[in-house]
Amino acid sequence: MKFLFLDELKYNQSKSKVYGLTAILIDAQNYLSFKELFETSLKNLGWNKKHELKGRSMFSISGDKSISVEKRVGFMSEIVGISKSKTGKTAKISVYVVLNNFSKKYSEYNCYKTNLGKIIKKLSKPSLKKKSLIGVFYDENNCIKVQDFNQFLNRNLLERKLNLFESSFPIKSSLENPGIMFADYVCYFIQTFFQLSVFRKNIMGELIQLLEKDKNKTINEEEKKKLSIHIISYKKEKKTKELIMALKKIIFV
Secondary structure, eight states, rough: OEEEEEEEEEEEEEEEEEEEEEEEEEEHHHHHHHHHHHHHHHHHOOOOOTTTOOOOGSSSSSOTTTTTTTHHHHHHHHHHHHTBBSSSSSSSSEEEEEEEEETTSOHHHHHHHHHHHHHHHHOOSSSSSSOOOEEEEEEEEETOHHHHHHHHHHHHTTTTTTEEEOOEEEEEOOTOHHHHHHHOOOOOOHHHHHHHHHHHHHHHHHHHHHHHHHHHHHHOOOHHHHHHHHHHHHHHHHHHHHHHHHHHHHHEE
C-alpha cells in the first residue's frame, strides 16, 4: 500500500494565474520511520508546537520567535534528507510537481483536478498483476467537491492499476501530520524559487547598477536598502533551489 499526500500552490500573474500541485508518495512500510524521523528533527529544533511551522515560516520569525531563521533552514534541510535512504543512494519518498498557467476564469477545483490527473499518469503501475491500494490525503481545501473528487480519483487511479483506499481524506496542516507538512514544505520551496527567479530576471539591470554603485561607493541610503532586499531575495532563491535539488527523487510533470 502507498500513501499520497497533496498540497497546492497558487499565485496570480498579469493575465493568468499559476496553479501548482505537489504530491508526496510514500510506501506504507516506510511511513512510520518517516514520521519518527520528522518528530526527532522537530524535537531537536525545540519548536513550540503551539505554533504552526509551515513552509512560509522558514525565512521569517513568525510562530516560535525563539527559533532563529538559521535553525529553521537547518530543520528544513533535515526534513528533505528524510526523503533518502541512510546511504543516500535510493529514494524513500517520491515527489511529483506540476505547475500550469490557467485563465483567471478557470475554477480552482478544475485547476486542481487537471494537475492531479497529470500526476496520476506518472505514478508507476504495480509490478504484480493484482491491483495495489493507495490512500490519498489532501490539505484541507474548500474547493474540493468530495463526491466528484472521489469518482475522479477512482477512475484515474484504476488506469494505473491502483485502488483508492476507502475515500480521499482531507487533512489539516499540522505538525501532527508530517506527510501533509512535507508536501507543504515542498510547495513553499517550489513557489518561492520560481517567483524569485522570475523576479530576479526582471530586475537584473537594476541589480547590476546598484552593485556598481555600491562598489564605487556612490550608492545612497535608499539604494542600499533596495540592494539589501535584492540580495536577501537572491539568498532565498538559492537556498530553496538547494532544497529542491536535495530531494532524491523529484519528478516535474
